[in-house]
Amino acid sequence: MQATLSPSASRWPLWRKWLFCFSCIYLLLFISPLTWLASVPGLGEVAGAYGAAEGWLVNLGNRHLFHVKDVLVPLNGSGDTSYGYAQLCFFALAGVVGATLWVLLDRRRPSYDTGYRWLLVLVRYFVALNALGYGILKLFALQMVPPTLSALATPLGDFLPMRFSWYFIGYSKPYQVFSGAAEVAAGVLLLWRRTSTLGAFVAASVFLNVMMLNLCYDIPVKIFSIHLFVLSVFLLLGDAGRLLNFFILNRPTPPAPEAAPLPWRWRVAQLTLKAVFIGLFALLPLYQYAQGSATASAPAKGRLATGFFEVERFEANVPDSLRWKDVVFEANTSGSVGSPDTLLRQRYRRGYFAYTIDSASRTIAFKKMASDSLPLFTLRYAQPDSNHLVLRGRMRNDSVLIALRRQRRHFQLAERQFHWLSEANR
Incomplete structure (x- = not known):
């Protein structure tokens, strides 16, 4: 590989020139310097046009050649979506075809x-x-x-x-x-x-x-x-x-060759x-x-007892399997419930939610995501003391009452334990 990439030789063999041309095309497509312009004010349109053209070519190649998936899932929080793999196939194909044409058309260039x-x-x-x-x-x-x-x-x-x-x-x-x-x-x-x-x-x-x-x-x-x-x-x-x-x-x-100093x-x-x-x-x-x-x-506006709450009372017209077993209100505007109810965002067998507090009307608006404009449902809340919370309102167009009691849950993992001296495996 040293012979492949070292720039010391005055004339490159054909295979080495092809490898350089392929690397150049593939890496330029992957690194995509034009998309960097999206961070520069006023040049986002150029990056947008480039992205749209690339997306059209990737989808075209997938329909006729790659067949990664019938309908490509675009890049999102995951970079390994079906579009990502189709994009990779397009970069490789463009590199192979482009390098072959480049070398043939520019075969007289020594290096x-x-x-x-x-x-x-x-x-x-x-x-x-x-x-x-x-x-x-x-x-x-x-x-x-x-x-x-x-x-x-x-x-x-x-x-x-x-x-x-x-x-x-x-x-x-x-x-x-x-x-x-x-x-x-x-x-x-x-x-x-x-x-x-x-x-x-x-x-x-x-x-x-x-x-x-x-x-x-x-x-x-x-x-x-x-x-x-x-x-x-x-x-x-x-x-x-x-x-x-x-x-x-x-x-x-030997030392690496020194480049000429710049003015x-x-x-x-x-x-x-x-x-x-x-x-x-x-x-x-x-x-x-x-x-x-x-x-x-940022902490939620208004005062709300946060922490881990056991559900003492749950009155709602829902199957027993969907009843809330516990509720967590985090110190920020998020939380979760111990329930497989798909009304909330399900992750790891818990229903996750975001919430906003209206302290004037004493209501809590529950959302699937913090970015959602409309809540899933809104419940009135009452705090008899710092360890109890009562929620009332309508969920799925039916009345609901949820009485919560704070539990002093002890999680050893949250203690940041560290011991220089460990007398036994823990």
Whole structure:
């Protein structure tokens, strides 16, 4: 692979030029630099037009060639939807066809040394910005959240592997900060050419772990995490011979060739662009994520007793199997009930909801999602004391009365236990 990617030879063989052309087309489509313009004010239309054209081609290819699924599910919180796999097939097909035509039409060109260097720069910044984006969130413990009260009240066996792994990392803030620091270190090292080899080495190690977590715990970012690992390795292939000599063969390793120094004006422009990239694609997403998290975790307006409540009385015209067994009101505007009632959003055998408080009319509006404009139902509430809550109103066009009593549930997992001295397995 060293011979494949090293730019030292003056004339490249045909197979090597084809590999470069395929890599160039495939990676440009995957990285999709034009979509980055969506973050730039006034240029979102360009990114939108590009996305629409790509979507049309992916769907066209799926109908006639790929047949991943009859109706493709678009990309959402999961990057591994049927559209994601059809998109991957389209990128590969475009790379094969485009590289073949490129090499045939440009067969007199001896090599693509300059193009290879610029492709490395693009890939280096792409990996760096993703490492910084994910790493900064983890560095401030914003990506994975600790188990909520609703999660603590859910039997372990009801969790899906993805949610189980999410809480595993979110439970320990120091571990999440540590993993974020490793990603940030990789991103920072990749931003500078002199430290890019070390940065690629760290990034490959970090994203190998992320990739294996996603594969082994069924986390729906498999395609993207595999690409981040492969791209980190791609950055190392040009130095494969030197790394092999140093780490394995115990042979003398020559230094990497030095690039010609840039004039100071170009150097200032380079540093300015670097700062803009960091601001747009690392710090700005952090600010937006923090703002969204602050809004989501803001306490509900009005005073409402929160915590874990046992249902003492449930009067409603519903089957016994749908009756509420317990209710959790989180400190923010979310909660859950111990019931398989599909009127609420079902996750892990609990019905999840968002709620808003109207302290003037003393009502609680229950929604499936916080973004919903209309509530599922609205109940009046009364608080005889801080440990009791009574809900009255109509649900499914029928009267309902729910009497709740706070339980002082003791969850050991919420205690953040740590022991230097452990006399036995716990």
